[in-house]
Structures are given as C-alpha cells and as structure tokens.
Amino acid sequence: MQQIKQYVEQNKQRFLDELFELLRFPSVSADPKYKQDVLKTADYVAQKLKEAGADHVEICETAGNPIVYGEKGSDPGKPTILVYGHYDVQPPDPLELWETPPFEPTIRDGKIYARGSADDKGQFYMHVKAFELMVQQGNLPCNVKFMIEGEEEVGSSNLGIFVKANKERLKADVVLISDTSMISMEHPSLETGLRGLSYLEVEVTGPNRDLHSGVYGGAVANPATILAKMIASLHDENNHITIPGFYDDVAELTTPERKALNEAPYDEATYKADLGVDELWGEKGYSTLERTGTRPTLEVNGIWGGYIGEGAKTVLPSKAYAKISMRLVPDQHSNKITKLFTDHFKKIAPKSVKVKVTPHHGGEPVVTPTNSVAFKAAQKAITESFGKAPIPTRGGGSIPIVALFEAELGIKTVLMGFGLDSDALHSPNEKYDIVNYYKGIETIPLFHKYFAELSDTWRL
Numbered sequence: 001m002q003q004i005k006q007y008v009e010q011n012k013q014r015f016l017d018e019l020f021e022l023l024r025f026p027s028v029s030a031d032p033k034y035k036q037d038v039l040k041t042a043d044y045v046a047q048k049l050k051e052a053g054a055d056h057v058e059i060c061e062t063a064g065n066p067i068v069y070g071e072k073g074s075d076p077g078k079p080t081i082l083v084y085g086h087y088d089v090q091p092p093d094p095l096e097l098w099e100t101p102p103f104e105p106t107i108r109d110g111k112i113y114a115r116g117s118a119d120d121k122g123q124f125y126m127h128v129k130a131f132e133l134m135v136q137q138g139n140l141p142c143n144v145k146f147m148i149e150g151e152e153e154v155g156s157s158n159l160g161i162f163v164k165a166n167k168e169r170l171k172a173d174v175v176l177i178s179d180t181s182m183i184s185m186e187h188p189s190l191e192t193g194l195r196g197l198s199y200l201e202v203e204v205t206g207p208n209r210d211l212h213s214g215v216y217g218g219a220v221a222n223p224a225t226i227l228a229k230m231i232a233s234l235h236d237e238n239n240h241i242t243i244p245g246f247y248d249d250v251a252e253l254t255t256p257e258r259k260a261l262n263e264a265p266y267d268e269a270t271y272k273a274d275l276g277v278d279e280l281w282g283e284k285g286y287s288t289l290e291r292t293g294t295r296p297t298l299e300v301n302g303i304w305g306g307y308i309g310e311g312a313k314t315v316l317p318s319k320a321y322a323k324i325s326m327r328l329v330p331d332q333h334s335n336k337i338t339k340l341f342t343d344h345f346k347k348i349a350p351k352s353v354k355v356k357v358t359p360h361h362g363g364e365p366v367v368t369p370t371n372s373v374a375f376k377a378a379q380k381a382i383t384e385s386f387g388k389a390p391i392p393t394r395g396g397g398s399i400p401i402v403a404l405f406e407a408e409l410g411i412k413t414v415l416m417g418f419g420l421d422s423d424a425l426h427s428p429n430e431k432y433d434i435v436n437y438y439k440g441i442e443t444i445p446l447f448h449k450y451f452a453e454l455s456d457t458w459r460l
C-alpha cells in the first residue's frame, strides 16, 4: 500500500494533466457532428494504453464508434480481469448553464468540472493509471484486458456485436467496471445491481397541419393536450405505473433484503436540499433507496410540440412528441416492456389523434453476486484503502452491456465506482472530485492483488 501511495504521490500532476487532455475531446456519441472528435479520443485512449504498458493495443472499428482494446499477460496460472469503460460522453446541453465550458476542464473547490469527468473518462482512466503503476512496479498479479468503448451513452449496440464476435479474445474471470457511484468518501459502497432500460419516442398527430388556435381551437383535439393527458394517466394516485402487466415479472425483495438495503446511510433532508425540492415523489410503499434501486419506473425525458420560440405565436400544433424511458428491474425484459407500453399507449389514444411509438435502445437489468471471489476482493481492497468496509447498494442507472457480458461471455461483473450521485452526471457542471480520482487509482491495484490471492486460495 505504501508503495502504491508513493507512486501516486510522485505522479499526481501528470495523472491529472493526462485526464484533462482526455476531457478536452468532445466525444459526444449522440450527435454525429462530433464524429471526428470521437475518433481522436479513441486514438488518444489507445496511445495512453500503449504508454502504460499494454500489448496488442488495437482500435477496433465497428459500424459505429471504435472500441479500444489492449491487454497484458496471458499467464494461465493467473486470473484475468477484463476492464470495461466508455470514452464517449453525453451531450453537454444546456450550454448556458455551465459555469465553465464543458470541454475545458477546470478545478474548483478540489473538483474537476467537465463533461465526462465522472461519467466515465475520469473513472476508466483510473484503471489505465493503476495499470501503469502495476507495470512500473513490476507487479501485475492478474492478466489484464481493457475494452473501452465509444457508444455506451447511446446503448452499446455495436459493442454487443463485437462481444459476440470476440468471445475467445475477451475470455476473463471477472469484468471490472468503474462507472457507478458510491455513497460518499466517508461511506464507501459497492453497487450490486443496475437497472435495465426501455427507451422510446412517441408522436401524437392531430390535424394534418398547424392551425390558427383561434379559428380552430375548441373544435379540434390539440395533440399536445392529448399527449399530456395520456402521459399523466401512466401513473395512478399511488404513483404506480398503470400499464397492464408492467409489474408481472418484477422480483419482490425479501424482507431481510429490504431491511439490508435500507440500512445504507440516507438523509432525506440533505437529499431534498441538494435537489432543491420541498417534497419527494414516488411509488407508495417504498423508500427512496428502494424506489431508485429496486423498483421499475417510467419517466418523461423530453416533451415538445408546437411553438417553443421567442414570444407568443397562436398555434394549435399538428404534432406533439415525448421521449419516454422505463427503468427495469429483475426479472423484467426490455422487449416485453416496450411491447406492453406500445400496445397500451395506442389503446388509450382517443380517436381524435394518431399515435406512433418508436423504440430506441434497451438493456436488461442485472444483480451482481456478493459471495464471489471478485466481490470479496473488491470489499477487501476498499476496506484497506478507505479504512472502512463498503456498503452494498443497488444503483438506479443502467449499463446495458453488463447483462450481455453475463449472457454471452458467462462473466460476472464487479461495479467498483468512485463517483458520487451528486457529481451531476448528464447535467450541466458535471464534476469529479480529485480526491476520488487518486483514491480510485490507489484502490484498483489492491483489487488486482486480492483477486489474485483469493482466486488462488479458492483453487486449492
């Protein structure tokens, strides 16, 4: 541990400079206008992996953004860790709400402000630097494979194809990912589950053209009003989702499981104050931690239609739209939920409008084991570097590829995230604490060490 700390201390500034360089690439995967920047980011990641000591570094082309692959070691006597991360980021909008530009990383109050600082550049880059440290110290207890992709924020569909086509190359004993949150530096935690996702877009069409809202208003259904009503009807007075069959496959937690989950530190007043809300909202009968970690949800991510420019224009719009996501939990399936939503949404539409539902991406929920060698190694590593055992929690976010790693490669994942929920992921002023960045770099080599040690004992 002392040697690890020393190496980090000596290379502190360079570790930060390199991350800053990575953060300056606007590698937004959702918008094709950033394609060249995305490609440059992949080049940079590949170069840094090489410099850190990885062999066979390759920029693997896909039908979309490239995947950066690299590895070191093929000792059959050592276990193999597959490190997954993503170098793409969410769009930075709304730009005017950023205190400093999203792609000019800036330190304020010990935190790095930039799009991607926590999600996921700052987090996957800790693995590159921890790997460099182990190579430099001549102490690589496990074989390591890196797979850093550029389409996580748009559903990882090309990575899915890559994984299916490269099963031999990706063979490993565990997938290690830092792309989730922990509770706080005082309360380190390990996420033991991720929600799935079904994301779709709806279009409601009323009259065949925009109309004068005075001449026609009152005689023709306004698709914006109809859409608002239809959306509002998707939750009942207890905030349960009203789509028939929606909860059919939801695995209820046992009483001890619920109890354990609710033992995680959570302060409602702090939570509300951080978000600037006076009251929380959610499914009746469940706590906030349960609502975000173990219950499925339905959210409007965007809703629009009609005139949204400056000033006032009197118009009855022809069309209204919404982007809707549903977060899924075991044992729901995204395709089934997408179909249930589509059928229901069409059914509740009045005859005055036409409804079109277009599915976007999906992903399946996962629960990671807590009795595995890998999970124990992560617990040991965190306990040693934080001086406290990690609390198991359930994450509300989604990383669709995790379920696929399990289904296609048969490999389970450890979610060893060092971000915080308050890091403003996907929001303006995303940040990552420098302390968490260094702490991650110090903790990762301990994971490698304990994973090798515990795998060894287990084999005997």
Ligand code: BES
Binding pocket: 119, 120, 152, 153, 154, 155, 156, 179, 180, 181, 194, 197, 361, 363, 395, 396, 397, 398, 399, 400, 425
């Ligand atoms: N890193 C996040 C997921 C996450 C964040 C999990 C915090 C747990 C805690 C990931 O980059 C992400 O944002 N995923 C998307 C899904 C994707 C298909 C767009 C999400 O959860 O919305």
Ligand code: MN
Binding pocket: 086, 119, 120, 152, 179
């Ligand atoms: Mn992420």
Ligand code: MN
Binding pocket: 090, 119, 153, 425, 426
């Ligand atoms: Mn994300």
